[in-house]
Amino acid sequence: MPPDMAEWLPADHLVWFVLDVVEQLDTSVFHRRHPRSGPGRAAYDPDMLLALLLYAYAVGERSSRRIEALCRDHVAFRVLCAQDAPDHTTIARFRAVHEGAFADLFSQVLVLCAQAGMGKIGMVSIDGTKIAANASMNANRGEESLRKLAASIIAEAAEVDAAEDAEHGDARGDELPSQWADRSGRKDRIKQALEEIRKQQQDAEQADQADRTKAEEYLRRVEAGESVRGVPPNGLDPVRLNRARVARALAQADAAAPETEARREAHRRARRFQRQLEQAEQAVAAGAVDLDGAAAKFRRRRGNTNPIANTTDPDSRKMMSRHGFVQGFNAQIAVSDDHLILATSISQDSNDNSSFEPMMNAAVAAAAAITDNAEIGIVLADAGYFSQHNLTIAGPDRLIAFGKNREVKHEANQHPADGPPPTDASVKEQMRHRLRTEQGQQAYRRRSATVETMIAHLKDQVGLRRFSRRGLTAAASELDLAAAVINLRRLHSKTGLATA
Numbered sequence: 384m385p386p387d388m389a390e391w392l393p394a395d396h397l398v399w400f401v402l403d404v405v406e407q408l409d410t411s412v413f414h415r416r417h418p419r420s421g422p423g424r425a426a427y428d429p430d431m432l433l434a435l436l437l438y439a440y441a442v443g444e445r446s447s448r449r450i451e452a453l454c455r456d457h458v459a460f461r462v463l464c465a466q467d468a469p470d471h472t473t474i475a476r477f478r479a480v481h482e483g484a485f486a487d488l489f490s491q492v493l494v495l496c497a498q499a500g501m502g503k504i505g506m507v508s509i510d511g512t513k514i515a516a517n518a519s520m521n522a523n524r525g526e527e528s529l530r531k532l533a534a535s536i537i538a539e540a541a542e543v544d545a546a547e548d549a550e551h552g553d554a555r556g557d558e559l560p561s562q563w564a565d566r567s568g569r570k571d572r573i574k575q576a577l578e579e580i581r582k583q584q585q586d587a588e589q590a591d592q593a594d595r596t597k598a599e600e601y602l603r604r605v606e607a608g609e610s611v612r613g614v615p616p617n618g619l620d621p622v623r624l625n626r627a628r629v630a631r632a633l634a635q636a637d638a639a640a641p642e643t644e645a646r647r648e649a650h651r652r653a654r655r656f657q658r659q660l661e662q663a664e665q666a667v668a669a670g671a672v673d674l675d676g677a678a679a680k681f682r683r684r685r686g687n688t689n690p691i692a693n694t695t696d697p698d699s700r701k702m703m704s705r706h707g708f709v710q711g712f713n714a715q716i717a718v719s720d721d722h723l724i725l726a727t728s729i730s731q732d733s734n735d736n737s738s739f740e741p742m743m744n745a746a747v748a749a750a751a752a753i754t755d756n757a758e759i760g761i762v763l764a765d766a767g768y769f770s771q772h773n774l775t776i777a778g779p780d781r782l783i784a785f786g787k788n789r790e791v792k793h794e795a796n797q798h799p800a801d802g803p804p805p806t807d808a809s810v811k812e813q814m815r816h817r818l819r820t821e822q823g824q825q826a827y828r829r830r831s832a833t834v835e836t837m838i839a840h841l842k843d844q845v846g847l848r849r850f851s852r853r854g855l856t857a858a859a860s861e862l863d864l865a866a867a868v869i870n871l872r873r874l875h876s877k878t879g880l881a882t883a
Contacts, residue, residue: 391462392458397442402434402463404871404874405430405434410430427473431465432469435464435474436477437867437868440845440865445851447478450474451468485861485863486860490752492867493870497753499878500877501874504719507718507725507746508829508830509834510830510835511715513704514842514847514848515711516698516712517850520701523693523701524691524693572695572697576692576694577692579692591676595676597616597676598676601619602623602624605627605631606627606630617675621659625660625663628652628656629653698712699731699853712850712855713730714847715742717746722836724837725746726745729855729858739773740773740778743776746762747779762781763830763833764830765784766785769784774811783814784818785818791818795823800816801820802820
């Protein structure tokens with residue numbers, strides 16, 4: 384090989400680009416934890432370790448042991464660490480202790496990309512994907528199972544103590560056998576899992592109470608004779624509801640002039656509601672009425688009526704993905720029209736719905752920060768985000784699909800629309816109308832071409848199909864690091880330097 388390491392790689396190699404980028408970043412937070420002077424062995428340069436992580440993720444290597452091996456036998460890695468290969472413990476510890484710094488790293492890289500002319504925010508797409516946690520699905524336990532496991536550990540420890548007392552008397556003796564040692568923090572994780580179950584129970588109770596409040600308010604308004612538009616909430620008492628509807632229809636009939644169509648129509652409604660009332664009374668008598676709210680119905684449909692927690696990573700959740708169940712997290716990203724990741728977040732909810740507002744706000748903040756307070760033109764999202772709340776909250780204009788892509792296309796082909804939606808249509812019907820127009824279809828098609836592409840890059844280029852470390856904070860940190868790397872690769876491609 385050439386004596387000068389600078390000659391080992393071509394001038395347009397990704398390693399040089401990564402090193403140049405790190406030189407432009409503010410890495411003071413990394414240096415505060417790793418002073419390079421003082422007693423003991425000289426510390427590794429934090430800038431080198433950061434560049435090593437960035438390059439490793441950029442070429443799909445996330446294992447600290449694999450990175451250590453590459454630093455010894457791969458030319459690009461040897462050049463990057465200047466032939467002074469750090470061990471895997473150093474690499475893993477660096478990634479762990481700086482988990483709070485990768486969000487700022489992501490922001491700094493985003494600014495660099497914006498300075499290079501990237502970040503077209505006329506359209507911004509939001510989507511989520513399930514990423515496996517560093518945990519086993521077989522480690523999910525209910526409260527009773529966790530308490531039995533904790534009792535088993537205590538009993539095992541007591542048996543060991545009794546055996547050692549019989550063998551050693553008052554002497555200390557050797558340490559506990561390895562099979563009884565608690566080096567993995569089993570008890571701490573069980574305690575955390577129990578706390579997580581209690582939190583899930585509290586969240587479930589709050590959600591159910593919110594649904595009961597909505598149902599009671601809806602009934603109160605109907606019984607007061609108000610005209611209530613929109614889809615009735617879950618958990619309504621059908622007997623109370625139809626009694627109120629019968630009374631309201633009869634009141635409208637009495638208020639109308641005799642022998643008029645309005646009076647006849649009111650009587651028809653009263654008879655219809657009377658039939659529904661009789662059916663509701665029969666259903667109640669037969670015990671066939673379900674008064675659960677939307678939250679309880681959702682939990683029952685997902686099969687998680689009894690809260691569970693994972694003893695390997697209590698923050699992770701059992702989630703449904705397109706490939707089946709996965710023990711992991713819901714990773715959310717917002718992407719510009721030129722494939723720049725603007726924002727990220729980690730959710731413990733399998734459903735995307737609750738992530739729309741925070742992700743939209745994060746994208747708005749990022750767009751304003753990198754483009755001199757410019758505003759996002761339109762936000763695109765799939766049916767997982769379709770709800771009254773997400774359609775009506777303050778923010779940029781948006782197109783949120785009411786169904787899967789094939790359903791949206793089918794309705795646009797079978798029932799095309801033109802112009803603005805009817806003024807008397809509900810918010811959801813207005814959105815359906817917009818997605819049936821040619822303009823709506825043309826705009827919505829950009830969603831899959833942008834955000835789904837970047838999700839594929841996260842999983843295939845970076846290899847982020849399973850998080851390396853455990854916990855919600857660690858997962859969010861690794862997602863920020865991976866997103867920063869994806870943006871760096873986009874910036875590298877924009878410069879025309881595409882050698883990896």
